Amino acid sequence: MPDYNFYDNVYDVVRLIPAGRVTSYGAIASYLGSKQSSRIVGYAMMACSNANPPVPAHRVVNRQGMLTGKFHFRGDTMEQLLQNEGIQVIDNQVQNFRELFWDPAIELDL
DNA sequence: TACTTGACAAAAG
DNA sequence: CCTTTTGCCAAGT
Numbered sequence: 001m002p003d004y005n006f007y008d009n010v011y012d013v014v015r016l017i018p019a020g021r022v023t024s025y026g027a028i029a030s031y032l033g034s035k036q037s038s039r040i041v042g043y044a045m046m047a048c049s050n051a052n053p054p055v056p057a058h059r060v061v062n063r064q065g066m067l068t069g070k071f072h073f074r075g076d077t078m079e080q081l082l083q084n085e086g087i088q089v090i091d092n093q094v095q096n097f098r099e100l101f102w103d104p105a106i107e108l109d110l
Numbered sequence: 111t112a113c114t115t116g117a118c119a120a121a122a123g
Numbered sequence: 124c125c126t127t128t129t130g131c132c133a134a135g136t
Contacts, residue, residue, distance in 0.1 A: 006133070025118050029132095035119080036131045042117040043133065062118060069117025 006032070007051070010044040013104050014055040020085045021102035022094055024063045031104040045069060058082055065097030 013028050025041040032041075041060075046069075048055045058081040062068050070078040070092060079089040088095040 026120095029118085034132075037133080038118040039116060039131070040118090040133050043115090045117050047134090048117095057117075060117080063120090067117090072117055 006037070006040055007044040007047060010041050011048065011051050011055045014045075014048075014057065014060055015053075016104065016108065017056060017059045017102055019056075019059075020087060020100070022059050022061055022065070022082070022087065022097065022100050023102045023104065024061060024065075026063055027101075027103045027105065028060070031108070042069065046072060049074070056081075059085075059102075061094055061097070065094035067092045067094070 009032050010028055013031055014023075017023055024038075025045075026035055026038040028041045029035050029037040045055075045057045045060060048057050057069065058067075058073070058078040060069075061078075067078040067082075067089065079092070082089050082094065087100060094100060
């Protein structure tokens with residue numbers, strides 16, 4: 001059971017993201033220990049649809065606050081989900097991203 | 111085992 | 124602000 005996979009680690013962090021907040025792939029990767037693994041985080045998100053329980057991938061965006069993976073969603077779009085949590089999204093971009101940013105390395109750790 | 115792909119990030123023009 | 128290039132790591136073929 002203690003099979004520590006990179007994916008599970010990512011899912012765990014993403015699930016800890018509070019509603020109304022967003023984070024970046026790099027922040028998660030950095031929290032896991034390797035900021036350069038940011039791509040792997042996105043890769044894990046691609047398979048998040050197969051994860052149980054499902055992770056709030058809509059709260060994970062790139063460093064620009066842009067909804068890069070909105071096309072990978074099925075049914076509801078990221079903007080819909082984010083706006084439902086009170087996040088303003090315009091042109092596939094999170095407004096006030098700087099304020100809504102949630103860094104696990106700062107919020108969780110320490 | 112080697113090559114390709116990818117929901118990224120940072121730097122350069 | 125935008126596009127292009129480079130690096131980086133894991134998974135799939």
